[in-house]
Amino acid sequence: MPPRTDSPEIPFSSRKIRCGLVHDHVLLREGLRRLLEDEPDIEVVSEAGNAAECLRKVHELRPDVVVADFTTFGLPAAEAERLVAQESSNTKVVFLSVHDQSGFSSGSARVAVQSCAVRQTSAGELAEMVRKACSRSPMRSSEISSRRDPQGPTTTLFREERSLTAREREVLKLLAEGKTVRGAATILGLSVKTVDAHKFNLMRKLGIHNKAELVMWAIQRKVVRLPVNF
Numbered sequence: 001m002p003p004r005t006d007s008p009e010i011p012f013s014s015r016k017i018r019c020g021l022v023h024d025h026v027l028l029r030e031g032l033r034r035l036l037e038d039e040p041d042i043e044v045v046s047e048a049g050n051a052a053e054c055l056r057k058v059h060e061l062r063p064d065v066v067v068a069d070f071t072t073f074g075l076p077a078a079e080a081e082r083l084v085a086q087e088s089s090n091t092k093v094v095f096l097s098v099h100d101q102s103g104f105s106s107g108s109a110r111v112a113v114q115s116c117a118v119r120q121t122s123a124g125e126l127a128e129m130v131r132k133a134c135s136r137s138p139m140r141s142s143e144i145s146s147r148r149d150p151q152g153p154t155t156t157l158f159r160e161e162r163s164l165t166a167r168e169r170e171v172l173k174l175l176a177e178g179k180t181v182r183g184a185a186t187i188l189g190l191s192v193k194t195v196d197a198h199k200f201n202l203m204r205k206l207g208i209h210n211k212a213e214l215v216m217w218a219i220q221r222k223v224v225r226l227p228v229n230f
Contacts, residue, residue: 019063036126042131164205169223
């Protein structure tokens with residue numbers, strides 16, 4: 001195969017851009033890894049199949065850029081960026097989407113314009129988006145620790161911890177480690193309905209609205225211990 005002649009000129013740097021990939025399709029992740037690692041200034045340091053795994057790996061490996069499926073976090077782009085920045089303030093996010101930019105909500109417009117690879121994006125364009133994302137300034141601490149409520153003033157990301165029962169903590173730990181409600185029920189010897197009720201109660205107490213936020217809270221409070229070789 002003849003060498004590529006259409007690659008953009010890249011200034012020499014001894015330090016490569018460290019990149020993490022997040023997508024629930026293994027084959028797609030493998031394809032992205034091969035495409036990005038063809039670039040002389042990019043290396044893929046981690047892969048994850050869901051938000052929980054992504055946040056744990058960001059916490060431990062602190063990549064420069066995370067390339068993630070837009071639906072991974074189940075959140076608006078700005079909120080997903082804040083989740084990642086909570087674990088590593090210097091890590092930027094490039095989102096993948098099958099939709100064009102007109103399909104994004106107004107709250108996600110800034111991210112959609114700057115760092116969303118849509119269906120027509122080429123490999124070279126994606127690599128360039130990774131480079132541009134890496135060069136963006138880190139989030140300010142005020143952006144990381146707060147979020148804007150459309151009906152009120154800026155508030156902290158999570159409520160102050162209320163007292164969790166021992167069983168709620170067990171459920172929290174298992175869910176944060178990536179177990180499903182059914183899987184947690186099997187391990188604890190409880191019904192799925194009971195575990196679901198514990199999940200609802202602990203998320204209500206903590207002001208958490210989805211599993212990605214729950215995982216981040218568990219990591220911050222050291223409820224979940226990161227595996228040595230994760």
